Amino acid sequence: MDLHLMPGHLIRRLNQISVALFLDRMERAGIRLTPVQFSALTVIRTHPGIDQASVAGLIGYDRATLGKVVDRLETRGLVTRTVSENDRRARSLRLSPQGEALLDQATPHVEAVQPDMLIGLDQAEQEQFLALLNKIIMAGNDLSRAPLTPNRN
Helix, strand or coil: CCHHHCHHHHHHHHHHHHHHHHHHHHHHCCCCCCHHHHHHHHHHHHCCCEEHHHHHHHHCCCHHHHHHHHHHHHHCCCEEEEECCCCCCCEEEEECHHHHHHHHHHHHHHHHHHHHHHCCCCHHHHHHHHHHHHHHHHHHHHHCCCCCCCCCC
């Protein structure tokens, strides 16, 4: 089998391209933010008071690694952590005013770079590709080391 036709290789390459486009757009905008940080901030904004494990589940990211991401966001003053009212062992996450402002600043750039990730496809192909990609992801979700899980809050 030709390496360059293998799904795993192609998906890895597409991820590399996607991350490079995202980081380039953020750098040109003067924003220090990674794709995972953007996802985490977006979920925290959508679910204020959410716990770290639930954020990891909602973005399909390893819990331990997400803990380090949240640590960096907290150190930068973008996220606050408080003891959860529901579980004293858990920490509730909220965006700080700086986190809100950064997410407001970054979101238009993230939206604008999405079509660049689908370069070479016309509108119908983009829609078909995204539908098929979602179908593959949902069918294989339980095979992932960090499956997407519904919000527990």
